Amino acid sequence: MLLELIKQKLSQSFPNAIIEIFDNSKHHEEHRVHGAHIVVRIAWEGFKNVSLVEQHKLVYKTLEKEFKEKIHSLQIKTREI
Amino acid sequence: MNEQLKQEIQELINSDKVFLFMKGTPEQPRCGFSWRVVQALKEAKIEFSSFDILSNEDIRSGVKEFSSWPTFPQLYANSKLIGGCDIIEQLSEEDKLNF
Numbered sequence: 001m002l003l004e005l006i007k008q009k010l011s012q013s014f015p016n017a018i019i020e021i022f023d024n025s026k027h028h029e030e031h032r033v034h035g036a037h038i039v040v041r042i043a044w045e046g047f048k049n050v051s052l053v054e055q056h057k058l059v060y061k062t063l064e065k066e067f068k069e070k071i072h073s074l075q076i077k078t079r080e081i
Numbered sequence: 082m083n084e085q086l087k088q089e090i091q092e093l094i095n096s097d098k099v100f101l102f103m104k105g106t107p108e109q110p111r112c113g114f115s116w117r118v119v120q121a122l123k124e125a126k127i128e129f130s131s132f133d134i135l136s137n138e139d140i141r142s143g144v145k146e147f148s149s150w151p152t153f154p155q156l157y158a159n160s161k162l163i164g165g166c167d168i169i170e171q172l173s174e175e176d177k178l179n180f
Contacts (some may be wrong), residue, residue: 052164053163053168056164056168057150064151067151073152074152075167076167
């Protein structure tokens with residue numbers, strides 16, 4: 001469910017981007033109680049001329065609500081296409 | 082955020098050319114992501130100062146707001162946010178970790 005929601009939100013923020021999402025929580029069973037460990041990879045045309053910091057900030061902003069409530073850690077890899 | 086806290090954070094960031102807000106200390110990181118950034122900096126032979134955000138809740142929550150960046154570690158160079166663990170590792174892989 002969470003992955004679907006994340007995918008939906010990212011697709012809205014980054015139209016036509018190539019988006020991959022993984023749930024990495026199984027590698028963190030011992031502290032899973034804090035929430036999910038999510039990995040997202042986004043390749044998007046709109047990242048052109050945008051610094052890495054700003055690219056990641058856009059992702060954080062998109063998932064702000066989920067990050068506060070359900071996501072413990074968010075690993076991000078962004079690139080332009 | 083109150084002005085005093087904001088100024089305190091700015092002074093920390095300005096206190097060294099490369100500054101890391103992390104969980105734990107470089108000698109004893111208390112989070113895998115902080116550990117990885119320390120390793121990347123060491124490998125690149127970059128000297129840095131750091132602050133253990135687990136030791137001060139005001140600074141911890143203040144820095145998140147200050148930088149509009151919700152996670153730690155956070156690396157600054159020349160008083161500018163460079164990024165968190167993912168960005169530092171990406172720069173390291175691309176041999177672009179130099180300030």
